[in-house]
Every structure is written in structure tokens, then in C-alpha cells.
Amino acid sequence: MALLQIQEPGGKPAKVLHRLAVGIDLGTSNSLVSALCGTGVETLPDDNGQHLLPSVVRYSADGSPLVGYAALSGLVDDPENTVASSKRLLGKSLSELQNLPQVLPFKFDPEREETSPAISTVSGSKDPVQISADILEKLKVRAEQCLKGELEGAVITVPAYFNDAQRQQTKDAAKLAGLNVLRLLNEPTAAAVAYGLDSEDQGKVCVFDLGGGTFDVSLLSLQKGVFEVLATGGDTNLGGNDFDHALAQWILQQAGYNAELDFSERAILNQLAMDVKHQLSEQDQLEISWQDWSGTITNTEYSEICAELIKRTINTCRRVLRDASLTINDIDNIVLVGGSTRMPVIRQAVASFFSKEALTNIDPDKVVAIGAGIQADVLIGNKSSNNFLLLDVNPLSLGIETMGELVEKIIPRNTTIPVARAQEFTTFKDGQTAMSLHVVQGERELVEDCRSLARFELRGIPAMVAGAAKIRVSFQVDADGLLSVAAEELSTGKKAEIQIKPSYGLKSDLIEEMLQSSQENAQVDMELRSVKEAQLEATQLIDAIANARSSDGEILNTEELLLIEKAVETLELAMKDSSANKIRELTEDLNRISGDFASRRMDLHIGRALKGESIDEVANSSS
Amino acid sequence: MALSITQNAAQHVAEQLSSRGHGLGIRVGVTTTGCSGMAYVLEFVDKLEVGDQVFEDHGVKIIVDPKSLVYIDGTEMDFVKQGVNEGFEFTNPNAKGECGCGESFSVG
Numbered sequence: 012m013a014l015l016q017i018q019e020p021g022g023k024p025a026k027v028l029h030r031l032a033v034g035i036d037l038g039t040s041n042s043l044v045s046a047l048c049g050t051g052v053e054t055l056p057d058d059n060g061q062h063l064l065p066s067v068v069r070y071s072a073d074g075s076p077l078v079g080y081a082a083l084s085g086l087v088d089d090p091e092n093t094v095a096s097s098k099r100l101l102g103k104s105l106s107e108l109q110n111l112p113q114v115l116p117f118k119f120d121p122e123r124e125e126t127s128p129a130i131s132t133v134s135g136s137k138d139p140v141q142i143s144a145d146i147l148e149k150l151k152v153r154a155e156q157c158l159k160g161e162l163e164g165a166v167i168t169v170p171a172y173f174n175d176a177q178r179q180q181t182k183d184a185a186k187l188a189g190l191n192v193l194r195l196l197n198e199p200t201a202a203a204v205a206y207g208l209d210s211e212d213q214g215k216v217c218v219f220d221l222g223g224g225t226f227d228v229s230l231l232s233l234q235k236g237v238f239e240v241l242a243t244g245g246d247t248n249l250g251g252n253d254f255d256h257a258l259a260q261w262i263l264q265q266a267g268y269n270a271e272l273d274f275s276e277r278a279i280l281n282q283l284a285m286d287v288k289h290q291l292s293e294q295d296q297l298e299i300s301w302q303d304w305s306g307t308i309t310n311t312e313y314s315e316i317c318a319e320l321i322k323r324t325i326n327t328c329r330r331v332l333r334d335a336s337l338t339i340n341d342i343d344n345i346v347l348v349g350g351s352t353r354m355p356v357i358r359q360a361v362a363s364f365f366s367k368e369a370l371t372n373i374d375p376d377k378v379v380a381i382g383a384g385i386q387a388d389v390l391i392g393n394k395s396s397n398n399f400l401l402l403d404v405n406p407l408s409l410g411i412e413t414m415g416e417l418v419e420k421i422i423p424r425n426t427t428i429p430v431a432r433a434q435e436f437t438t439f440k441d442g443q444t445a446m447s448l449h450v451v452q453g454e455r456e457l458v459e460d461c462r463s464l465a466r467f468e469l470r471g472i473p474a475m476v477a478g479a480a481k482i483r484v485s486f487q488v489d490a491d492g493l494l495s496v497a498a499e500e501l502s503t504g505k506k507a508e509i510q511i512k513p514s515y516g517l518k519s520d521l522i523e524e525m526l527q528s529s530q531e532n533a534q535v536d537m538e539l540r541s542v543k544e545a546q547l548e549a550t551q552l553i554d555a556i557a558n559a560r561s562s563d564g565e566i567l568n569t570e571e572l573l574l575i576e577k578a579v580e581t582l583e584l585a586m587k588d589s590s591a592n593k594i595r596e597l598t599e600d601l602n603r604i605s606g607d608f609a610s611r612r613m614d615l616h617i618g619r620a621l622k623g624e625s626i627d628e629v630a631n632s633s634s
Numbered sequence: 635m636a637l638s639i640t641q642n643a644a645q646h647v648a649e650q651l652s653s654r655g656h657g658l659g660i661r662v663g664v665t666t667t668g669c670s671g672m673a674y675v676l677e678f679v680d681k682l683e684v685g686d687q688v689f690e691d692h693g694v695k696i697i698v699d700p701k702s703l704v705y706i707d708g709t710e711m712d713f714v715k716q717g718v719n720e721g722f723e724f725t726n727p728n729a730k731g732e733c734g735c736g737e738s739f740s741v742g
Contacts, residue, residue, distance in 0.1 A: 014714065014720065014721025014722060014723055015674055015676045015721050015722045015723070015724075016676070016721050016722070017647070017650055017660055017676050017677060017678055017722070018675075018676060018677040018678070019677060019678060020661065020677045020678055020679060020680055
């Protein structure tokens with residue numbers, strides 16, 4: 012246990028060593044907040060004991076919005092000012108919103124630009140970020156009341172397929188709600204973390220998420236505590252509601268009811284269908300009655316009624332497996348997420364498709380939030396560093412340009428982040444006082460084939476001979492993928508740095524393309540790199556010999572001079588179009604031929620120094 | 635019902651009380667923390683509250699309010715060093731589980 016110190020009376024009760032951090036599942040239909048309570052991470056209830064917060068916000072003319080259960084009635088009474096499923100609106104342009112399959116009952120603010128749509132409500136224009144922020148704020152207040160303290164950070168989950176814009180808007184919403192985002196975590200990853208699958212060495216996990224209105228399947232690959240999303244698939248318009256609808260149709264058919272249903276009849280029927288669905292999760296057979304019809308339904312019948320829907324979910328699983336080039340035998344664990352996975356018919360279908368029972372012992376409504384809470388607790392620093400979870404990887408290598416337009420990779424692709432790596436570089440020319448750093452991203456060996464991220468300069472390097480200066484270049488990628496690069500000249504401490512967001516604007520298909528091109532060109536790149544390196548070595552030697560000749564050329568006799576000149580000439584010629592091996596061979600020749608010259612120079616300098624010439628003069632004469 | 639304190643812990647309490655200059659003893663209690671857990675309270679006592687129980691062990695007065703007593707009856711208080719940290723530690727026979735950081739506990 013934590014060690015306690017004696018406090019002053021009436022002061023803060025017991026020192027809170029524990030830093031408060033929550034996990035938030037910002038869902039399409041419902042949202043949840045979780046935190047470490049006592050022995051484990053649990054979802055936090057509101058004053059009425061409800062854990063789920065419907066993701067619904069109702070705006071009114073008199074100010075503060077209603078969020079959650081209090082806003083639900085607004086969907087019927089006041090649809091223009093009540094927003095549900097705002098998650099679907101994140102990161103979309105106006106025309107994208109107007110083309111959504113659902114008919115949205117609201118008016119969009121005509122003043123807003125195409126790229127930042129907002130809904131006109133009685134309380135003013137509300138954009139998706141603002142609406143999400145209202146939901147997040149409600150959860151934040153709940154957590155602070157429950158945990159009795161101010162939150163220091165939150166992990167918020169997002170669907171694995173969310174793009175940069177959607178992720179950025181989620182972060183913006185959190186900021187607006189006054190939350191410090193520790194990390195955005197992919198929902199399927201959160202679910203796997205909740206089951207502790209991250210503590211296993213490696214494995215493949217299929218996360219099957221069937222919620223109220225959306226369906227997602229994700230395949231994750233785990234390597235040493237790092238999850239990578241291999242493939243995702245799903246249907247943004249398939250969920251529990253569709254199962255209710257199918258059952259309602261069946262009841263109508265059984266009852267021989269042909270007339271149009273009015274609004275309240277439909278509501279009663281939908282409620283009945285939902286109740287039947289819930290009860291069939293508990294028992295295998297059920298008596299049902301609607302109006303003057305009554306009958307029984309079994310789970311077998313129910314699975315026939317929903318056969319089409321179930322088939323759609325299984326087909327998605329099959330497709331996702333194919334996308335990841337995996338078979339069912341590769342899958343080590345299946346995690347069920349979303350309330351609809353309570354249905355025995357779904358569990359059976361999943362188990363029979365994968366020939367394996369899915370993990371179900373955590374409430375499927377809460378599993379994502381719990382995983383986020385576990386991650387939040389780790390990220391805020393309540394756990395020791397040895398069980399620190401590293402869940403993200405950088406998608407492409409990061410490096411800098413070196414002489415010869417080559418790329419020196421500093422952080423290789425698939426390195427877990429956060430990460431910091433440093434490497435020492437040196438000057439290429441004598442007396443070089445500045446260094447230009449070009450930060451690039453990609454897998455290819457040559458700069459021109461990689462993506463340029465930034466350029467900056469380090470100035471004020473003291474003049475030294477080539478290779479004597481030590482410049483430490485450090486790369487740091489934080490948990491959100493933000494890269495900072497710093498260069499420092501070690502003898503003077505001169506520094507320069509820059510911050511970059513490497514993944515910004517990089518679509519996943521572009522990443523894919525960059526990877527593919529690096530694999531296809533690996534051999535060519537290797538050879539090119541080898542040639543460039545050999546050319547560089549040769550240039551350096553030729554430069555050094557030229558310098559030495561201009562200062563101490565008198566110690567060479569004509570014959571020796573000719574020999575060296577000839578070797579230099581041959582090498583220079585070869586550098587233009589020969590293979591790396593040939594260049595290396597000739598460089599070696601030149602090195603051997605000039606070796607005697609070098610040692611005689613050394614003797615000469617020592618001799619001069621002994622004769623009383625100052626070191627400065629020696630140094631000047633050789634530079 | 636009783637609480638106990640080790641010789642070593644008693645010595646540290648006595649030292650801290652004397653360097654503070656005043657105080658009857660120390661209060662040991664529990665407070666709720668998080669959503670379900672409880673955390674220990676450890677503070678100096680300048681005046682007794684109604685219902686406070688006072689235990690004396692190794693010359694140190696340990697004061698407990700009756701509500702807390704049910705959760706921590708039988709607890710032994712020790713003073714330990716863990717690396718660079720030192721402080722008081724409780725061994726509570728009632729605690730069924732502790733949270734990761736050891737800050738809170740539950741009595742199940």
C-alpha cells in the first residue's frame with residue numbers, strides 16, 4: 012500500500028497520491044465514463060444509478076442544454092433542437108451531412124461554410140464539436156462528483172476507422188469540455204485492453220461490435236503489448252434497432268395485421284419487440300401478445316427471423332478476415348462489444364463462424380469504456396513504468412537527410428510511441444559552421460522518394476575539421492503522434508528544434524502506397540544507397556588529399572605525386588558510373604598509395620612542433 | 635476493539651508530535667474515495683470529538699472515530715521504508731482488496 016504521512020487536522024483528508032483520470036466511450040447512441048475505483052476500473056453512474064448516458068443533446072432558448080435521458084423526450088417533442096448520434100456528424104462537410112442515409116430533422120446554419128457545418132437551434136448554431144463537447148462535459152461533471160476531485164486527464168475512444176479530421180474534432184470537443192486528452196484510443200483496442208489481452212505476448216484479436224445502430228468488426232494484431240489494427244469493416248446502419256424492426260414485422264405477420272400503424276401503436280410494437288429481444292437473452296421461449304393476438308416465440312424462431320441480419324454480420328467478419336489475409340484459425344480471441352451482442356443468436360452465430368467461444372464476461376456495453384479507463388490510469392502515471400502500455404506505432408519511418416541525399420532513419424516504422432531516439436552526426440566539410448536538417452518520412456533510401464516534413468538549421472557550430480563536430484539529433488514522438496526534432500552541437504550546447512505533426516494529412520491509403528513502393532524498390536534502393544555511400548567516402552578522401560597537398564605538398568617527390576594524381580583521377584572517373592564495389596576498391600587503392608604521404612606529414616608536424624612552432628600555427632597550416 | 639502500533643512507528647509518531655509542539659495524539663480513520671473504495675486518514679489531533687475512541691500503545695495515543703473503527707478494528711500501524719520513501723503503513727485485517735496504488739481499499 013501507499014505510505015501515509017501524518018496530516019494536519021481538518022486539512023485534506025489523506026493525501027491523494029492517486030491522480031484522477033477517466034476513460035470515456037463517446038458512443039453514437041450512448042456514452043460512458045469510467046475510472047479506477049478501489050480495486051478495478053468501473054463505469055461511473057449518475058445520481059440515479061444509470062451508467063449509460065444517451066448521446067442526445069437538447070438545446071433550449073434559455074441557455075444550458077439538456078443531455079442524456081433528460082433530452083430523450085425532445086427527439087419526439089422538439090426534433091429540430093434535439094441532436095442524437097452527433098458522432099456521425101463529426102468531421103463531415105455540409106454536403107456529406109446532407110447525403111447521410113438518415114434523414115436529419117434539423118436545419119443547417121446557412122451562414123456556415125461548406126467545411127464547417129452547424130445546426131441551427133433555438134440556442135444558436137451548434138457544430139458537431141460543440142454537441143460532442145456538451146456530452147463530454149456532462150460525463151466530466153459526473154466523474155468529478157463521483158471521484159470527488161478534479162480530473163487530470165481522459166482517454167477518449169474513437170472508432171478504428173475514424174480519419175484525421177474526425178479524430179481532431181473529437182479532441183477539439185474534449186478541449187472545449189475542459190478535458191485534457193491523454194490519448195485517443197481505438198474502440199476495439201480498448202475492448203481488448205479491458206480483457207487484459209494486451210498482457211499476452213502476441214495474438215490476433217477479432218472485436219465484434221454490434222451496437223444500437225452501428226456494426227463494426229476490427230482485427231487487431233498484438234505484438235509485445237502493442238496493438239495494430241489490421242483491418243476493419245462494418246455497417247454504419249446495422250444494429251439492435253434493425254433486429255427489433257425485423258421482430259416487429261414478424262409479430263404483425265403472425266397477428267395477420269395489415270392496416271397502417273399509427274404513431275403510438277408503432278411505438279408500443281417497437282417496445283414490445285425490444286422487450287421480447289431482451290427476454291430471449293435470458294430464456295429460450297416466451298409468450299407474447301399484441302393487441303388481440305398472442306403466441307409463443309423461441310430463440311430458434313427468433314434466429315430465423317433475424318437470419319438475414321445475422322448473415323450480414325458474419326459476412327462482414329469473413330470480408331475483414333480476407334482483407335487482413337487471415338483465416339479463422341489465426342484468431343486467438345474474439346471480443347464482443349455492444350448491447351446487441353447479448354443476444355444468444357448472435358453469440359451462437361459468432362461462435363460457430365469462428366469455431367471458438369467469444370469473450371463475454373465483461374458487460375458488452377461497458378467494455379470499451381473500461382478499457383479506456385484502464386489506459387487512462389496507466390497514462391496519467393498511476394502505474395509503474397514497467398507495465399506501461401504502449402499501444403500505438405508510428406506508421407512510417409522518420410529520419411533526416413544526410414549528405415548524398417540519403418535518408419538516415421532515426422525512428423523506424425512500427426516503433427511504439429511515445430518514443431525518443433537520438434543519433435550523433437558530424438560535419439562533412441572542414442570549418443562547417445551550420446547544418447541544415449531535413450526531416451523526412453518514408454521507407455525509401457533516397458530523400459526524393461520520401462515525404463518531406465520540415466527543414467531547419469543549426470547555426471553557430473564552431474569551425475572544426477570535418478568529422479570533429481558532434482551534433483546530436485534527437486527525435487521525439489509523443490503519444491498523439493506529434494514529432495519534435497532537436498539538434499544540439501555538443502561542445503557548445505547550441506540548439507535548434509522544430510515540431511511537426513507527421514501523420515497530418517496522410518491518408519491511410521497513402522501510407523499503404525508509400526510502404527508498398529518501399530518494398531517494391533527495396534533492392535534498387537539498397538544499391539543506390541551503397542553507390543551513394545561509396546561516392547561520399549571517395550569524395551572525402553579526395554578532398555583530404557587535396558588539402559594535404561596544398562599545405563605539405565613539398566614533401567612529395569614528383570613520382571609519388573604522379574602516382575597519387577593518377578589514383579585520384581581513376582577514382583573520380585569511376586565515381587561517375589561504376590558500381591559501389593568498384594568505387595570502394597579504387598578508394599582503397601588511393602588510400603594505400605597516399606598512406607605513406609599521410610604518415611610522413613604526421614612526422615613533419617610533430618617535428619615542427621618540437622622545433623618550437625606553436626600548435627596554432629601547425630593547426631592553421633593544415634586547415 | 636483495538637488498534638495497535640509498532641515500536642518503530644510509535645517512536646516516529648512521538649518525534650513528529652514533539653517537533654510539532656502540540657497535539658494529543660494521532661487520528662486514524664477512513665474516508666470514502668473513488669466510487670467504492672475507502673482511504674485511510676492519518677492526522678494530528680488537537681481536540682477530541684464526541685464519540686472518539688482512544689487507544690494507547692507504546693506510549694502513543696491513537697484516536698479513532700466510531701464510524702471508522704468498524705472498518706479498521708484490529709489494524710496494526712507500522713513505519714516502513716520503501717526505497718527513498720518512508721511513511722506509515724497499515725495492516726488491516728478487514729481489508730479485502732486494495733486498489734493498484736494502495737491508496738484505497740474495500741472491505742467487500
